[in-house]
Amino acid sequence: MSLRDDWRRARAVALKDLTAERRSRAGLNAVTFLGVLVLMLFGFALGPDTEAMREAAVGAIWLAILFSGVLAFNRCYQLELDGGALEPLLLYPGSRWSIFVGKVLANLAFVFLVELIVIPVAMVLFHVVVPGGALAQIAVLVLGTIGFVTLGTFYAAMSSRSRSREVLLPLLLFPMMIPALLASVQASTALLSGDLMREAGAWVRLLIAYDVIFVAASLAAFEFAIEV
């Protein structure tokens, strides 16, 4: 049971999920559509003042990602639950966390694809101009997404197997997301205005700490979440 075997197992789970998604595409299309729809709604709710919309853009993007991503996480166990395939998957030899890592990787790819469409649309809709330093923006986005997807995949392992899962997942996940949301929005907003106060670095450090703590915690706790 080497680390290399675990990694191969995780990759197999990720590829399996992504293949199933690629063949239907129903999930990606629906979730991306919802993300864009949320952005439109924000536009109607905040507009038509261009300045106000530009200031709220980062927050709107993150909420669109949160609301659409939460639908994806329940789906990633749903396929297996419908086919009665979760128990056989757990019966395979090897550590349980490799299943979790596989699911997280597949969900990361999924959410990044959604972001690839939602964010450019948001930049057009909200008249956002990135004043250089796009690399730092992408780093903030990636760090925020890692925290979001890790915890989302983790809580979905429980919520997807409970009653009224659609309600339960956001109830569990969103309060946990508050520090990551705050840090991502503040860092991105600061970077958009040129980071005059030099505050983006502190938020990025918080985001890294958040990711490290919750990736480690959910890796350790996944066994307990999935085995019953």
Add this chain to the structure above:
Amino acid sequence: MTASTMPLAAASDRRSGLPWGWIAVGGVLALVAAQVYGVLTSPPDRDMGHLQKIMYLHVPAAWNAFIAFFVVAVASLRYLWKGRAADDLLAASAAEIGSLLTGLTLALGMLWGKPTWGIWWTWEPRTTSTAVLFFMFLAYLILRKFVDDPERRAQWSAVVGILGALNVPIVYMSVRWWRTLHQVQGSPMTLDSTYYIPLRINAVALMIVLVAFIAHRYRSAMITQAADDLEDRAALMEGGSRA
């Protein structure tokens, strides 16, 4: 089967243990006395007048809510470590009382905030963290309601409780940074001893009530579970010795 007889034994042990009924009555009486003492002895505040008296319930409720949350975290860890159903029930009992106290803290804070600051709600770090704590308590209790299998419920809620506990300091830090980068909120905690002594007494009195409440909920949860186990066993035995 040995696991199912254990809660029953533990429940009857508890019954013959500390007189929790009297402790609860004593705690409530102590709290009433402490409130009266606080209201009578402390002079009206220079800025807030008699409004300041809300502090004697608001602040102890907040402190005790955090104690309750700490109990949830420790009992959850212990459950995952030892796998005893009793620890899960203790965590659940503490979460129930904790959510009540957090709700009370927020409600009293709003009642205090409106006349003193002119606003019902402020995004001040402690206020906001308490609200997040409240939501996490509620999510924990809702999760328990949505899961029927006892072992699954225990394991899942323990995990949710521990991750929630990890999140509390991070939430507090992030909200504090968020606010202090913009404005500094005045703190009502710079206190004279005439206010501080009644505050301490009230906090201790409320803590007795908290412990008694948790003990009560814990005992009734144990008894309910023991009754469920007996019912299950009776159902299994039917057709055997009974019929």
